[in-house]
Amino acid sequence: MRDFLPEDKARRERVLAVIRDRYRAHGFDEIETPVMEEYSRLHAGIGGDNEKLAYNVLKRGLDADAIAAAAGDPSQLTDLGLRYDLTVPLARFYATHRGQLPSVFRSIQIAPVWRAERPQKGRYRQFVQCDIDIIGDASSRAEAELIVATLDTLDALGLAGGSVRINDRRVLDWMLDSFGFDAAERPGVLITIDKLDKIGPAGVAAELRERGAAAQSVDAFESFLTRPMTMEYHPFGERQIRKLLPDAAPTDIVDHLVGIGEAVAASRPGIDGQPTEVPLVFDPFLVRGMGYYTGTIFELAHPSVDYSLGGGGRYDGMIGRFLGQDVPAAGFSIGFERIVDLVAAAQDDAPQAVVLVHDRDIPAGELLAHKAALVGGGARVRLETRTKNLKALLERAAADGYTAFATVSTGIPAGEVDLKPLA
Structure with missing residues (x-):
């Protein structure tokens, strides 16, 4: 957790003002939720490893006997916790206020969140997230709107040239199934695949074998990874998606991804009749670890850095946990703490x-x-x-x-x- 001197605070507010302005220009409306949520919501098994990093708030009036009786079970000692992201609070917010919201609700949330991270460079225990979400739209238009608004915001911040890596959790599930990985071993397999950029195909295969994954499945997967076309860059489109995937990829999933690409392309008209390259890259090995993603997942990239500047995806099953019926939802979060360091310092907006x-x-x-x-x-x-x-x-x-x-x-x-x- 950090203090900010006036110059740093001024820069942060300038960047936030641009983000808010661009998000609102794309039809999103800002909401605010409490910094604390019920313990049961924050630990419902949908937040992945972030649930382990949540700051929990002790129940009031506990005595020594009550603490001893809990036997180390946090759920007996706490009833509230600081939010570790803005998506879980949004799901609860929508379930609470659905009757007062439009059928397709586009929200902005810009607020601090808290995670009990180990102190290290670039990892903060309190940091700002800048989220946009669309609830109530199951079509590929929702993802396309999120991507277009995010790339426009990046351009407005002086960080033109951004792109979005895109995949679908259902593609990952189908791909692992096609290679014969058992359902029980897939969580560990995904953790290893997520390291592909760092350790390469040989490293992934070696780690999978160390994990005890089925040898036949690892051999088939390694053969797929080492194909010449697998690790090459390809412009986004149906032909390229099918070329990168094993045979007989699910048509409905591919069609959804293609629909996103076509909508994003239509928002970027070319110059003098020449088409503009769509700033999307299909990455069949993009994982994203949040347990609530049910479909499309994406990450924001920029050529100036080798790490992502944001990410998001579709989480159609989350709101149903609070509402009793599933509602389609997708969101994109900009990594504010990373972006603010890339934005060049500027003079204050006042004339003098x-x-x-x-x-x-x-x-x-x-x-x-x-x-x-x-x-x-x-x-x-x-x-x-x-x-x-x-x-x-x-x-x-x-x-x-x-x-x-x-x-x-x-x-x-x-x-x-x-x-x-x-x-």
Whole structure:
């Protein structure tokens, strides 16, 4: 968990303002949910490893006997917990307020979440997530809308050139079945496949054998991984998807993926009649570990970094746990903490940022009159008492984003100070 100095906080707010603006431009509406949810919801077996990282809140009024009687069972000691993501709270929110929401609900959630991570670079125990979700639309249009809005937001942040790796959890299940992996061993197999980018096909095959996976299945999978076309980059489309998958891939799943690609392509008209390459890459080995994904999954990539900048997918079964009937849902989350570090620092949006340097004996009324006149004109204004080292004072102001200064003497009419640029 971190503190943020004014300059860092200002940059974060600028980035958040752009994200909110682009999300709203695409028809999403912002909601807010409590930072705590019921323990039973956060530990319903749908949050994957994140459930193990949840901060749980002890029940009020517990005594030593009650704690001893729990015998280390957290569910007996806690009834609430800090949210570890924004998707579980959204599912509960929709189940609670469904009657007041449109049949297809497009939501924005931008808020902190908490996970008991081990301290290490890039892993924070409190961090901001920026989510957009579409609830009530089972068609490929939902995923396409999420992808288009996310890529537009990345462009608006000055990070053009982003792309989305896309897969489907049903493709993974079908592929593992086609190679003969038993259902009981698939969770471990998926964990290993998720390391493909780091350890390569040979490393994946070796680790699967170490895990005790069926030898015949591992041999078939290794042969598939080492095909020339398997690990090559391919533009997104039906022919490429079928080329990358083993024979007889499920037609309905492929059609859903193709529909996403066609919709995204239609949103990006070419120049002078030339088609624009769709910023999608089919990756049959994309896993994403959240237990609630039921269909399409995707991750946001950018050529400037070798890690993902966000991800999401379809989670049609989650809301039904709270509502009693399944409702189609899909979401995309931008990794705000990663993106904010990539966005170049910019000056404040105000036309001017002014420091008014004054002696100690200037009446407060005169100072505030000068300040009010400049603020009324759209400037950002800071009052600073003159020091012996004026140069150091002005250098600090410039570092804080101020662009001009003026020295204030008594008797000057409000707003008529002589502004000078800060070098």
